[in-house]
Amino acid sequence: MSGRQRTEATDNAVIKVLATRLLTTLVTLAGVAVIVFFVIRVVPGNPIAMMLPPGATEEDIARLSALYGLDKPLVTQFGIWITGVLQGDFGTSITTRQPVLDLVLGRLPATLELAIMALVIAVALGGTAALIGTRFRGGKREGAIDIANGVALSVPDFLWGLVLILLFGVLWPVFHISGRVTPSLDLPFTTDFYLIESLIRLRLDLTADLVAHMFMPALALAIPLAAIIGQLLKQSLKETMNLDYVTLARTKGYGETQVILREALRNAALPTITLVGVQFSFLIGGTVIIERLFSYEGLGNMAIDAVINRDLPLIQGIVLLFALIFTMLNLIVDLLYAVLNPRLRHG
């Protein structure tokens, strides 16, 4: 197959994946919209019951229900909501009285930055563990790494969060326990991507403050993922280390560490990259509890408040956005896989 034919095959594979996944994404989002709308209205607890104090009459309940549009038949309510969504109007939050889309988009950057930082930490920790484990395979250090991986995996992220609060928030208070940024700092930002913007503006004082706030929640999110990455990458590396081309590299006189870094890592990393892409979706989901624990002003923290207050429009908006993120990330991973996988790449 010529180089041009290979390029065309790759393009076709990518276009096919893209078309299929865009279609399924639309179907998925439509399904999520229907499910979330009706499920949150079926489960016990409604915003009017939460709002009215004792002493209110049936007329008061009816009055407020009408005010929030909850007196109409469910299908009519859904029709109104979905028509608005298609026009970019996700409704108004009952508790905050702000447009849902503004609220959700305002909080999304904080969650994305946290998830990205967690991912970077997870890749750094997991990758390092895998490299050390492979370099010293069969020895005590690999055993220690396996045990550490096991512990990291078996403890849920919120418990890691509590441990980190105790260690680095109380006993050795080097990081902030709550929030995203120190309230007394003046922020010159024009976007909600504080960390990225502080780096672009070279405001390293703000970067340091943001990192000091984000590090513990990000680390709590990263630890279980780091263990998964470490295990998978180490396994792939160990398999790769037995291949002929790696043996050939050794005979050329490369040291073991060089062989791992220069020869084996590139090929062994492919399944890990796929896994990282998929896990990133779950990482964003995991921010819900962690953001709450660390009072981090992200989407997850807002989601919990929305559920507690039965803020139906806000719950719908957040769930729909989460679904959109998940499907888009999966789409990107599929595309990357189509591009990177040699079998697809070579037709």
Add this chain to the structure above:
Amino acid sequence: MNLNRRSLLKISAATMAASSIGLPSFAQSIDELVIAYNVNLPSWDPTVGPSAVNPTIQGIYQSVFDQYILQQPDLSPAPGLLTEWGWNEDRTQVWMTVREGVTWHDGSPFTAEDVAWSLARVANPETGSPIQFVWGTLANHRVEGNRVIADVAQFDPTIFKWMYFLTGYVLPKAYYEKVGPEGFEAAPIGTGPYMVDRFERNAFVRLKANANYWGGKPDFETVTIKFVTDATARVAEVESGNSHVTLEMPYEEYDRLKSGALAGVSAPISDIGMIFLNDIEVMNDPNVRKAAAHAIDKQAIIDRLLSGYGVKIDTLQTPEYDAYDPSVTVPYDEAKAIELLAASGYSRDNPVRFKIQTTRGFKPKDFEMIQAIVGLWRRVGIEAEIEVYEIAKHFELRGADQLAPAAFYNWGNSVGDPTTSTGFAMFGPSPHSVWDGADLIGMIGPLWGEQDEAKRIEGWKAVDRYIAENALVIPLLQYVQPILHAPGVVVTPHASGALLPHLMKRA
């Protein structure tokens, strides 16, 4: 790759040093007071929406906005933006005298127009006030000099108490009309002791002292209220020095920390724990109800589960409430409970069975308390099955009169009026009461509009006595609010449970 122990330590130290650059330095003297608060603030309008009726948020609202009438830490009313108030002789009108010389945070003068407009706004059903059913009892609000007059559409003896209760806030007419609801959410102003400097939703609000506050400038120039909803994180906040004051933590943690470097203050607040009894199934048997009430050793539960932080109660009134009557008691008496059950044919071998619903983690040790009560009941011949529900489900079930025969709940009544405790909880026609007995309805009905205050309070005391004698509800305890703070701050607790920065002083 040459990664040895020494280089690893160097990297770790460098990382820590870099990361800790942004940490605040809390010196011995407190320049900026930081409070770790237990709830988020969803909205700045204290009169509309779910936030307006959330008791835990009222402390933040009261820092920025003034209520019509000031409520003192012991729940008693005092002159606030209104200096005097009352009804006319035949109770067809209310009148209010408005304080002069007060300014809004933007410097504009506060006037009687603001009071009349605020009252008319929440009385209007289209505004969406959850308490419209109260404010709607006044109509035709008008200004006469520095007095506001309104017609009484329906007499409500508690109308002035609502002026220092939920949604009873004065908002700026001219400013609100100029900026609209969205503008007000973005930049709220009030006449309160603090002005909003910066607000990050789900994160914090930074307040600046109002130098022109009619009650005197607060002690702390700047106050940051962080929204730290997790109790463990709140405790860590004060333990690490990141925050100076916090509230609502496990009592064990409170005891541990206040005996160390931190100080603590704990006082009873107006919230109570109680068990609703629904007049269905076995609860229609008075012997079962009375046995269930007598079998609970409330003091032991307070001592063992709540580390002694609680006050035993036998009616829905706490000692601070207007209709509290210490002579009404329901003593712990296991033998009497066994005797009562035996009269209805029940025993330990043949127990009476019913379901009890409870929240878990909504209030301190709520589930554990119900577990203990079920254990005590088992000893006398009551076999209760526990069902855990969310607070939202409780509201819905209570509204539909579908609570289980017994259901744990907590009730807040920071104005201390019997109407807003016994009245709303026990009046059958109310959608929020699950006891529908005609005898009780007959007793409570005339009290709603009783104009003679002494007679009204005595009437409620009689209702409470009747409820206790017939065990129509099981009051358990009055909660105690734990507040931890740095030694450099003096905190004055408020019996409503509101944590108020302007009541905090430097030590």
